Structures are given as structure tokens and as C-alpha cells.
Amino acid sequence: xxxxxxxxxxxxxxxxxxxxxxxxxxxxxxxxxxxxxxxxxxxxxxxxxxxxxxxxxxxxxxxxxxxxxxxxxxxxxxxxxxxxxxxxxxxxxxxxxxxxxxxxxxxxxxxxxxxxxxxxxxxxxxxxxxxxxxxxxxxxxxxxxxxxxxxxxxxxxxxxxxxxxxxxxxxxxxxxxxxxxxxxxxxxxxxxxxxxxxxxxxxxxxxxxxxxxxxxxxxxxxxxxxxxxxxxxxxxxxxxxxxxxxxxxxxxxxxxxxxxxxxxxxxxxxxxxxxxxxxxxxxxxxxxxxxxxxxxxxxxxxxxxxxxxxxxxxxxxxxxxxxxxxxxxxxxxx
Numbered sequence: 001x002x003x004x005x006x007x008x009x010x011x012x013x014x015x016x017x018x019x020x021x022x023x024x025x026x027x028x029x030x031x032x033x034x035x036x037x038x039x040x041x042x043x044x045x046x047x048x049x050x051x052x053x054x055x056x057x058x059x060x061x062x063x064x065x066x067x068x069x070x071x072x073x074x075x076x077x078x079x080x081x082x083x084x085x086x087x088x089x090x091x092x093x094x095x096x097x098x099x100x101x102x103x104x105x106x107x108x109x110x111x112x113x114x115x116x117x118x119x120x121x122x123x124x125x126x127x128x129x130x131x132x133x134x135x136x137x138x139x140x141x142x143x144x145x146x147x148x149x150x151x152x153x154x155x156x157x158x159x160x161x162x163x164x165x166x167x168x169x170x171x172x173x174x175x176x177x178x179x180x181x182x183x184x185x186x187x188x189x190x191x192x193x194x195x196x197x198x199x200x201x202x203x204x205x206x207x208x209x210x211x212x213x214x215x216x217x218x219x220x221x222x223x224x225x226x227x228x229x230x231x232x233x234x235x236x237x238x239x240x241x242x243x244x245x246x247x248x249x250x251x252x253x254x255x256x257x258x259x260x261x262x263x264x265x266x267x268x269x270x271x272x273x274x275x276x277x278x279x280x281x282x283x284x285x286x287x288x289x290x291x292x293x294x295x296x297x298x299x300x301x302x303x304x305x306x307x308x309x310x311x312x313x314x315x316x317x318x319x320x321x322x323x324x325x326x327x328x329x330x331x332x333x334x
Contacts, residue, residue, distance in 0.1 A: 011035040012233060013078045013120075015065050015111075016085030021126065021179075023048035023187040025082065025226040030057050032230070039063055039074035040085065044327060048187035065107045071114035080122040080233055083111055086155075089192065090130075092324045093152035104155035105162070112166030120172055122237050123163065124229060127178045129218055129244060131157045132281035137216070141284045142178075142242040149278050160242075173237030179225055180218035180246030180283065184302050185309045191322040195219060195299065198258055199306040200317035202265040209271045213255030215280035220246040221297035228293055235291065246285045247295045257299070264303050 012029055016022045017038030026049065029036050035057045038049065041064045052058050063070025065085045075081060086104045087093050093100040115123050132140050133147035148154045160176050167174050183195030191200050194217065202208055228245045252260075255272055262268040285293075297305075310317060320326035 009035075010077055010079035011037040011059065013037045013039060013074050013081040015039045015074070015081070015083045017060075018042055018044065018046055018048045018188060019084060020088070020186045020188045020190050021182065021222055021225055022082075022084045024222050025084070025229055026052070026058070027187070028223075028226045028230060030055060033057070035059075037061065037074055037078065039065065039070060044188060044321075051187075065111055066102065068110045068114060071110055072117065075114050075118040075120055078118060078120050080124065080236075081111075081115055081120050082124045082126070082229055082233070084126045086126075087324075088152070089324055090150040090152045091192070092328070093150065093155065095325060097151055100151055100155055104152075105158050108159040108162040109166065112163050115172050116167065116170045122173050122175065122233070123167065124175045124177060124232055125160065125163055127156045127160055127176050127242075128153060129178045129180050129246070129281060129283050130279065131160075131178060132283065134278040135216075135281045137280075137282060139282055139284050140244075142244060142287060173240040175232050175239050176242040177229065177232065178242065178244045178283075180220040180244070180250070180285075182220055182222050182225055183299075183306070184222040184297065185305050186222050189309070189315075189322055190324065191317040192324055194254075194257070195261065195302060196306055197317075198261045199264075199303050200310060202261050202268045203307050203310060204317065206265065206267055207269040207271070208258050208262055209273060210254050210258045211273045211275040212277040213253065213258075213272045215254050215277050216251055216282040217254060217257065217279075218244075218246045218281070218283045218285075219250045219252060219257070219299060221295065221302050224295040224297055227296065228288060231291060231293055239291065243288050243291075244283050244285045245288060246283060247289070248285055250295070250299060251282045252299070260299055261303055264300070264307075 061074040130153040133149045
């Protein structure tokens with residue numbers, strides 16, 4: 001097995017390292033003794049990495065993944081690149097389609113070219129299970145047909161294809177990780193993700209409303225996403241190809257997900273609106289399980305963690321900084 005110990009002298013680059021997933025991953029890598037170089041434009045600020053200021057294992061490059069010069073500076077001498085940077089979520093991506101394509105899709109060309117030029121042996125790209133789209137009740141694995149129904153999903157799928165094409169024949173192995181819908185506490189906290197949002201509303205308002213209810217959504221804790229990325233880094237280029245990231249047990253119909261969260265806060269009223277949502281995908285994570293991955297978190301523990309965070313931090317989950325669309329209103333990147 002290619003252990004992460006074998007390349008600890010060279011940094012792992014994390015694009016979007018100050019983001020919701022990135023900040024958790026950066027902390028985990030540094031805790032394991034792995035030097036990290038973050039490439040981020042710090043659109044949401046640098047607070048998620050503030051506690052790491054002065055850490056001898058951390059370097060940061062302020063820049064945009066669409067800028068080749070910034071990519072070259074960040075990727076030089078890297079042991080691997082974890083490419084997380086991008087606009088995330090259907091509402092944010094739909095707000096400005098041209099900007100979304102520029103950041104999420106078109107940036108894949110300079111990212112691939114900079115990776116090749118730097119001779120990086122392994123590129124790990126963060127994609128999404130939403131590329132499976134409107135798939136109904138069937139179980140889906142990495143070979144299943146994709147049918148994205150949102151711009152967010154479409155740009156991720158196109159980026160998968162661009163990276164694969166541009167890196168073909170190079171010395172860089174590409175691992176595409178399709179994340180389930182993520183929940184849990186992060187240094188760059190978000191309350192526009194379904195479990196986080198429903199937990200905050202059940203705790204704070206005692207009522208929940210969801211649209212539809214029969215559609216499937218796989219869920220995964222943000223710390224388990226970071227653990228899966230580390231596992232793939234440890235296995236190295238041998239883990240090329242596509243991997244779904246999550247666990248079979250955490251595939252939920254939206255109605256069942258909401259009922260489980262409501263039950264954690266006795267007295268919570270749940271309303272299910274009869275509004276059709278075509279996005280439905282029940283995903284198999286068997287390939288990742290066979291690599292040795294087992295999630296350390298489940299929905300119940302995640303809901304408790306989020307509730308404890310709200311009580312401890314004393315924050316208002318409706319604040320704009322916790323919601324990507326509102327956080328970026330008025331100062332989105334050009």
C-alpha cells in the first residue's frame with residue numbers, strides 16, 4: 001500500500017482549503033504530519049484556518065483556480081493535489097450560470113495543464129453524486145448512467161470529463177470522488193445543507209417543511225469525507241478512476257430524513273409539501289468500502305453534533321455567512 005508517510009516531505013495541495021470540506025481536510029492532514037499547501041481566493045474569508053496561523057506544516061497561496069500563474073505556484077513540487085475549489089450547491093450555481101461555468105467547468109483546463117506541467121503524480125477531484133440526477137429507486141454505482149438535472153451537477157460531470165481527457169497519457173493519476181450530500185460541523189460552517197438546515201430549524205423553531213419526500217439522497221458527514229480523501233491519498237495513484245463517497249446505510253428518502261431529524265427534537269411539527277423534485281439517486285458505496293472505508297458518523301450523531309454546536313457557539317443559523325448564496329451577494333468573483 002502507498003502510505004502517506006512515503007511523501008510527507010512534499011506537500012499535498014488543497015484547492016479551496018478554507019471551504020466547508022477543505023478546512024476539515026487541511027486540519028486532518030496536518031494532524032497526521034502531512035505538510036499542506038492551500039490554494040484559495042478566500043472568498044468566504046480566512047477564519048476557518050485562523051487557528052492554524054504559524055503552523056510549520058501549512059503554506060497558503062492566495063489565488064484563483066482559473067489563473068495559471070497561481071496554479072503553477074501552488075502545484076510546484078506537490079505530492080498530490082486535492083481539487084475542492086468551486087461554487088457548490090444548486091441554488092448558488094443557478095444564480096449566475098456564466099460565473100458557475102467559468103469557475104466550476106472552465107477552470108478544469110488550467111488545473112489539468114498545471115498538474116501535468118508540475119509532474120504531480122496524483123490529482124483527486126471532488127465531484128458529486130448529484131451527477132446521477134433523476135434516477136428513481138435503482139441502486140447506482142460508479143458505472144451507472146449519469147443524468148444531471150442541475151447546473152451544479154452538469155458542470156461537475158463536464159469537469160470530470162475535461163480532467164480525464166487532459167490528463168490522459170500523462171504521469172498524473174486521476175481519482176474522481178463523487179461526494180454524497182454532506183452534513184456536520186466544519187470550521188467554515190454552513191446551514192444551507194439539508195441535514196444542517198433541518199437540524200437548526202427543528203431545534204430553533206420546532207417545525208420543518210420539506211418538498212416532495214420520496215426522492216432519495218445519500219448523506220455523509222464532512223469528517224468522513226475528509227477521511228475518505230486521506231484514504232485515497234494513502235493508496236495513491238493505484239486508486240485511479242471514480243469512487244462514490246458515502247455509505248449505503250445513509251441513503252435516505254427526504255421524508256424519512258426529515259422524520260428522523262424531527263424525532264430528535266420532541267414536539268417538532270413536520271409538513272411535507274407535494275412539490276415534485278426530479279433529483280433522486282440511491283447510491284452504492286461498495287467500492288469505497290472495499291478499500292477499507294467505514295464512516296465514523298451516522299445521522300443521529302451528526303444531528304446531536306450540530307445541535308451542540310449551535311448551543312455552544314451561540315450563533316444564529318440564519319446568518320448570511322452560513323449560507324453560500326447570501327454570503328456571496330454583492331461580492332461574487334468576477
